[in-house]
Amino acid sequence: MARTITIDPITRLEGHGKVEIFLDDRGAVQDCFFQIPELRGFERFVVGRPIEELPRIVTRICGVCPASHHMASAKAVDGCFGNQVAPLAHKLRDMYYHAHYIHSHIAHFYALAAPDFVLGPDADPAVRNILGVVAKVGLEIGGKVIRARALAQEIQQILGGRFTHLVWCLPGGVSKGLTAGELEQIKPMVAELASFTTFSLQLFRDVVLGNPGYVDLILHGPYTLDVHNMGLVDADNAPNFYDGQVRVVDYEGREICRYEAKDYAQHVAEHVEPWTYLKFPYLKQRGWKGFKEGPDSSLYCATPLSRLNVADRMATPRAQEAFEEMYATLGGHPCKALLACHWARLVEMVQNAEMLERYCADPEITGTQYRVIPDRVTGEGVGIVEAMRGTLTHHYTCDANAICTSANLIVGTTNNNAPIQMVTKKVAQALIQPGKEPDNGILNMVEMAFRAFDPCYSCATHYLPGQMPLTVAIHKNGSLWRELRR
Amino acid sequence: MATNKLQVAIYWGAACGGCDVAVLDTNEFILDLAAAADIRFWPIAVDGKYSDVEAMADGELDLALFNGAVRNSENEHVAKLLRKKSKVLVALGSCAHMGGIPGLANLATKEEILLTAYLANPSVEPGNQTIPQARTAIDGMTLEIPYFFKRVFRLADVVDVDYFLPGCPPAPVQIRNVLLAVVKGELPPRGSVVGASDRALCDDCPRTKSEKKLKAFHRPYEIVQDPTRCLLEQGILCMGPATRSGCGVRCPNSNQGCRGCYGPLPGVTDQGAKFLSALASIIDSKDPKEIDEILAGLPDFIGLAYRFGLPASTLQRSYR
Amino acid sequence: MSFEPKIVGFLCNWCSYTGADLAGTSRIQYPPNINIIRVMCSARVEPDFVLRALAGGADGVLICGCHPGDCHYSEGNYKAMRRYPLLKTLLKEYGVDNDRVRLEWVSASEGQRFADIVTDMTERVRALGPLRLKTDLQTDRVER
Ligand code: SF4
Ligand code: SF4
Ligand code: SF4
Ligand code: FES
Numbered sequence: 001m002a003r004t005i006t007i008d009p010i011t012r013l014e015g016h017g018k019v020e021i022f023l024d025d026r027g028a029v030q031d032c033f034f035q036i037p038e039l040r041g042f043e044r045f046v047v048g049r050p051i052e053e054l055p056r057i058v059t060r061i062c063g064v065c066p067a068s069h070h071m072a073s074a075k076a077v078d079g080c081f082g083n084q085v086a087p088l089a090h091k092l093r094d095m096y097y098h099a100h101y102i103h104s105h106i107a108h109f110y111a112l113a114a115p116d117f118v119l120g121p122d123a124d125p126a127v128r129n130i131l132g133v134v135a136k137v138g139l140e141i142g143g144k145v146i147r148a149r150a151l152a153q154e155i156q157q158i159l160g161g162r163f164t165h166l167v168w169c170l171p172g173g174v175s176k177g178l179t180a181g182e183l184e185q186i187k188p189m190v191a192e193l194a195s196f197t198t199f200s201l202q203l204f205r206d207v208v209l210g211n212p213g214y215v216d217l218i219l220h221g222p223y224t225l226d227v228h229n230m231g232l233v234d235a236d237n238a239p240n241f242y243d244g245q246v247r248v249v250d251y252e253g254r255e256i257c258r259y260e261a262k263d264y265a266q267h268v269a270e271h272v273e274p275w276t277y278l279k280f281p282y283l284k285q286r287g288w289k290g291f292k293e294g295p296d297s298s299l300y301c302a303t304p305l306s307r308l309n310v311a312d313r314m315a316t317p318r319a320q321e322a323f324e325e326m327y328a329t330l331g332g333h334p335c336k337a338l339l340a341c342h343w344a345r346l347v348e349m350v351q352n353a354e355m356l357e358r359y360c361a362d363p364e365i366t367g368t369q370y371r372v373i374p375d376r377v378t379g380e381g382v383g384i385v386e387a388m389r390g391t392l393t394h395h396y397t398c399d400a401n402a403i404c405t406s407a408n409l410i411v412g413t414t415n416n417n418a419p420i421q422m423v424t425k426k427v428a429q430a431l432i433q434p435g436k437e438p439d440n441g442i443l444n445m446v447e448m449a450f451r452a453f454d455p456c457y458s459c460a461t462h463y464l465p466g467q468m469p470l471t472v473a474i475h476k477n478g479s480l481w482r483e484l485r486r
Numbered sequence: 487m488a489t490n491k492l493q494v495a496i497y498w499g500a501a502c503g504g505c506d507v508a509v510l511d512t513n514e515f516i517l518d519l520a521a522a523a524d525i526r527f528w529p530i531a532v533d534g535k536y537s538d539v540e541a542m543a544d545g546e547l548d549l550a551l552f553n554g555a556v557r558n559s560e561n562e563h564v565a566k567l568l569r570k571k572s573k574v575l576v577a578l579g580s581c582a583h584m585g586g587i588p589g590l591a592n593l594a595t596k597e598e599i600l601l602t603a604y605l606a607n608p609s610v611e612p613g614n615q616t617i618p619q620a621r622t623a624i625d626g627m628t629l630e631i632p633y634f635f636k637r638v639f640r641l642a643d644v645v646d647v648d649y650f651l652p653g654c655p656p657a658p659v660q661i662r663n664v665l666l667a668v669v670k671g672e673l674p675p676r677g678s679v680v681g682a683s684d685r686a687l688c689d690d691c692p693r694t695k696s697e698k699k700l701k702a703f704h705r706p707y708e709i710v711q712d713p714t715r716c717l718l719e720q721g722i723l724c725m726g727p728a729t730r731s732g733c734g735v736r737c738p739n740s741n742q743g744c745r746g747c748y749g750p751l752p753g754v755t756d757q758g759a760k761f762l763s764a765l766a767s768i769i770d771s772k773d774p775k776e777i778d779e780i781l782a783g784l785p786d787f788i789g790l791a792y793r794f795g796l797p798a799s800t801l802q803r804s805y806r
Numbered sequence: 807m808s809f810e811p812k813i814v815g816f817l818c819n820w821c822s823y824t825g826a827d828l829a830g831t832s833r834i835q836y837p838p839n840i841n842i843i844r845v846m847c848s849a850r851v852e853p854d855f856v857l858r859a860l861a862g863g864a865d866g867v868l869i870c871g872c873h874p875g876d877c878h879y880s881e882g883n884y885k886a887m888r889r890y891p892l893l894k895t896l897l898k899e900y901g902v903d904n905d906r907v908r909l910e911w912v913s914a915s916e917g918q919r920f921a922d923i924v925t926d927m928t929e930r931v932r933a934l935g936p937l938r939l940k941t942d943l944q945t946d947r948v949e950r
Pocket of ligand 2: 692716718719727743744
């Protein structure tokens with residue numbers, strides 16, 4: 001039966017994230033769309049700007065992970081100058097980036113994910129937030145969390161001169177080094193953060209693992225997908241956030257490909273759909289095959305869990321222990337349970353803190369050779385880092401006068417766009433069945449799915465992570481039947 | 487609602503989220519704020535109930551902080567909604583204040599932006615001909631996304647704004663001070679810039695300054711900047727003379743030039759034009775040919791002088 | 807209907823305004839398209855004055871000051887001289903043709919020179935056609 005669906009064009013434009021669900025005659029889910037309503041156009045408007053300015057422009061793609069864009073951009077710009085970079089600068093940038101990771105992971109885990117775990121998914125939405133968490137776990141722990149995030153920000157401030165929207169990286173290095181006095185200031189902060197990461201793992205054990213219901217939800221809920229994994233690794237196949245090679249493994253652990261930043265365009269392509277501003281990356285050599293799971297799928301996730309799934313080990317000892325514990329509990333490596341992303345984040349944070357400790361003990365770190373002046377413009381560069389929310393690629397070209405002539409960006413969350421579509425549909429199908437009235441429960445379910453990815457539409461377009469205003473519209477028999485919002 | 491607590495909402499348009507992080511960066515103050523105010527709506531940290539905002543009475547909110555520029559029909563819609571529901575509407579951050587970095591898009595056309603993102607870039611699916619549409623019909627299903635405006639607007643272009651709190655992002659201590667002023671009812675006259683100084687950034691910059699006289703400009707990739715001397719005197723561009731202070735001299739303290747995110751000085755409407763005058767006055771030459779040579783070392787003046795405020799400038803966009 | 811350019815002229819009080827006056831009293835013919843604003847010195851012409859004139863509907867802007875070395879305030883016109891190329895660069899980046907804005911030195915005795923400049927500029931701007939920034943700014947808002 002032919003069906004026409006009309007929606008009043010003017011009234012449907014509000015709400016940020018928008019899910020459209022279409023039901024067939026029987027009332028079963030026919031299709032489901034997660035739409036991203038925005039685009040800001042950075043790829044176009046950086047053209048014409050001096051290439052060395054890009055690292056301080058692209059930070060504004062995302063204020064939650066500005067350092068990811070800054071670093072990826074800096075590396076792409078270095079490429080435009082023949083990759084002449086002071087070795088010390090790479091160390092300093094990596095050090096900064098670990099502190100940045102800790103800030104972002106704390107914000108995500110405690111402010112966005114913890115409310116579900118600590119207060120329970122059924123808690124009153126009015127208290128299901130960070131303030132509610134503080135009320136439940138006590139001001140002491142709340143204060144500890146706030147302080148830990150502030151310390152991570154402070155370390156960045158000392159190292160790079162500012163935290164949000166840093167302006168530190170320049171072709172060939174960084175604009176300022178780390179003095180011995182600054183290092184002494186940082187050391188106790190790092191020690192405190194290191195113990196905070198241990199504390200966070202313990203909290204997770206107590207609160208989440210101590211509750212069999214949650215473990216069951218993680219492992220057996222509808223939150224699994226048979227798609228592949230992407231992440232950056234070092235030569236030993238341990239996760240590296242600032243540098244390394246991109247590795248893609250399938251959901252059973254077999255390597256699909258491994259590539260250098262400069263070869264990204266042979267391996268990843270982006271599909272466009274007319275109904276969303278956000279593109280859908282896929283593995284180019286497999287071709288776009290639609291929103292399909294399974295061994296032949298061309299889709300992949302790039303999440304904290306994916307990063308650990310593509311890794312064989314962690315780079316540091318305490319993180320390695322946490323890694324082994326996690327996979328032992330989850331039933332082996334790799335793991336498909338999307339909700340385990342939250343745990344993976346804490347494991348990563350342990351490595352971040354240990355790496356900071358390592359840099360603090362590095363006698364070279366306070367050196368003064370943090371910058372070289374490049375002697376030629378070579379005109380093209382690709383920079384890849386692991387943003388907290390997925391593999392981030394910046395690819396630039398410039399002319400002989402070092403003016404940007406093109407820019408291509410594949411940002412963290414975008415990688416996960418197709419998996420998010422799919423898991424949303426899965427949840428909708430699990431919840432909406434013929435003859436069953438959908439209620440606000442669907443919102444929580446959908447939300448928990450995408451919160452595992454920590455999708456940052458700030459990055460992808462601009463939306464904030466976590467609790468974005470969400471509209472779920474359900475259409476039946478050609479017209480809008482139910483609309484759920486928050 | 488029987489409460490005399492301050493009713494607050496924080497929301498965004500075309501933004502990066504950095505302004506919200508800056509609010510979080512007030513750290514412990516967040517807890518004080520939560521005690522003094524009902525945060526009715528703040529998607530990054532508090533469970534947002536969008537429908538609640540629509541259900542509010544007009545003027546029910548005491549304060550709304552809006553960050554981000556106005557890029558599409560949805561941003562405009564939300565801006566108008568919050569204007570209606572709030573007694574005091576604050577443009578938070580450079581994007582809401584002046585268009586911000588997203589405002590650089592006004593140097594390109596809407597068509598160029600869409601073509602680049604969806605057709606031209608090297609990682610786009612080979613053979614792709616699709617560009618997102620405001621309205622799409624698939625198998626009888628119709629899907630809509632907001633309409634992408636032909637250019638970027640600042641908040642004050644679409645609604646009346648009571649206060650402007652500049653910065654990209656605003657310094658957390660400034661946000662804190664403004665919120666305290668709201669709580670105490672100590673706000674200056676409507677239309678004011680708040681959370682910033684009336685001095686120029688140079689006045690607060692700790693670098694050593696002498697007479698500014700320039701024979702050449704240098705691109706930052708060409709030289710190592712001396713961390714103690716005025717950058718402009720070294721021939722490194724810095725917008726300090728044409729920028730309001732208040733950020734804590736963040737960029738010069740990172741050994742980099744200012745790009746003007748705190749906006750123009752009091753009484754100045756066009757920050758870029760003001761910067762132009764400031765630069766002209768330090769060029770050390772009276773010979774037109776030499777002046778041209780000196781200026782040749784300075785590419786993309788528009789992208790520099792209006793890094794954070796093209797939509798707020800006198801001409802607002804490119805006319806190419 | 808043929809297009810009549812609107813040109814705003816910022817003339818320094820001490821030389822150029824007097825020069826323009828001389829053109830008038832000497833009955834030298836020049837196009838009526840220029841609207842003259844007297845300023846104390848060419849240095850008084852803030853770059854934003856020019857931008858505002860264009861945004862307000864002008865098709866061209868002429869700035870006139872004393873010859874180098876003759877500025878009543880000794881250095882004012884050098885300031886104008888240094889601003890001008892930067893302003894032209896900026897306007898070009900905005901997509902405004904450089905022939906629409908011009909800086910010239912006109913002394914009190916150069917009535918003929920003033921008339922020639924205005925004639926030449928009017929013809930150049932006429933050839934370029936209307937600028938329409940004012941209309942564009944207004945329609946942008948309506949069409950979004
Ligand atoms: S002003 Fe800066 S920090 Fe705030 S939303 Fe805009 S880009 Fe982000
Ligand atoms: S121009 Fe920049 S570096 Fe120089 S004093 Fe002003 S703010 Fe400081
Ligand atoms: S130095 Fe300038 S660009 Fe940097 S934060 Fe301060 S006002 Fe903004
Ligand atoms: S007084 Fe004529 S240019 Fe200065």
